[in-house]
Amino acid sequence: MRAARCEVHGDPDKIVIREVPDPVAGPGEVLVGIEAASVNYPDVLIAADRYQVTVPTPFTAGSEFAGKVLAVGEGVENFTAGDAVMGSAFGGAFAEQIAVPASALYPVPDGLDMVHAAAFNVTYRTAYHSLTTFGEVKAGDWVVVLGAAGGVGTACIDVATRLGAKVIAAVSTPERAEACRELGAVETIVYDNEDLKARIKEITGKGADVVVDPVGGAYSEQAFRAIAWGGRFVVVGFAQGDIPRIPLNLVLLKGAIVRGFEIRTLGTHLPEAVEKGRIEIERLVANGMKPYVSEIHPLEAAPLALTRVAGRQTTGKIVIDTTA
Structure with a gap:
């Protein structure tokens, strides 16, 4: 699969597109075919090794995504193949597939397409x-x-x-x-x-x-x-x-x-607030709430998208279309 890889820490222009092995869903994990991923400022910091936690290179950049479940690992009962999901991870979102713990995923609420779902969660x-x-x-x-x-x-x-x-x-x-x-x-x-x-x-x-x-x-x-x-x-x-x-x-x-x-x-310290927020956020989405997406780029343009976010040149959210 294609993935935007950080092979050395540094500015976004150091990110390169590589072919890497497809991930596999392990126990408790879900394999998602990513259709869209959004760019967040922490993605820039992680790539530059300026975030609170260091991620050793090489790694796939990106932390927020939406797509459909391709397969589930042993012990996963709340998702099945074909489910539309959105989620976040510490890395791996700027790619065509990702394997994450089932706890990292949410069903896509009615009213959001994949582009807006990818830009929504974080x-x-x-x-x-x-x-x-x-x-x-x-x-x-x-x-x-x-x-x-x-x-x-x-x-x-x-x-x-x-x-x-x-x-x-x-x-x-x-x-x-x-x-x-x-x-x-x-x-x-x-x-x-x-x-x-x-x-x-x-x-x-x-x-x-x-x-x-x-x-x-x-x-x-x-x-x-x-x-x-x-x-x-x-x-x-x-x-x-x-x-x-x-x-x-x-x-x-x-x-x-x-x-x-x-x-x-948040989920570690205030799990009750997370559940209450999920219900209220879904209610707001049903009433028309959705992210303001100003730009959509193909996966090959991930370095450009990160550069624009790093330079605070954008309004709202930038989304990467991994299917383009």
């Missing part, structure tokens, strides 16, 4: 749990989303709006601001043109109830300084590269709650 679970499980968002809350035009950001706009919150989208360009307004943001802030702290306070009158931050860098503290008393600041990642150091006296003075969210360990 970003929408991240958005939903960042906002609800960790951010405790309520209808009427002011929610600030940093990096709002990215995959997690656009999902946060969608989920928060459907939950009745008012979203302020913070982005890097006027073009991205317009895209976020079309997705449901009631206000937008362009980092380079406006004072983030001042604008948040001006728009809300009291400060943000919830801030979701997948970006990090200098804007994190500015957004935190604009949080309302008792507000919740949810740390999702550091796409800008720099890990912020927010003074703890600000947390004290604002009575704020700072929480970190990592989807990789």
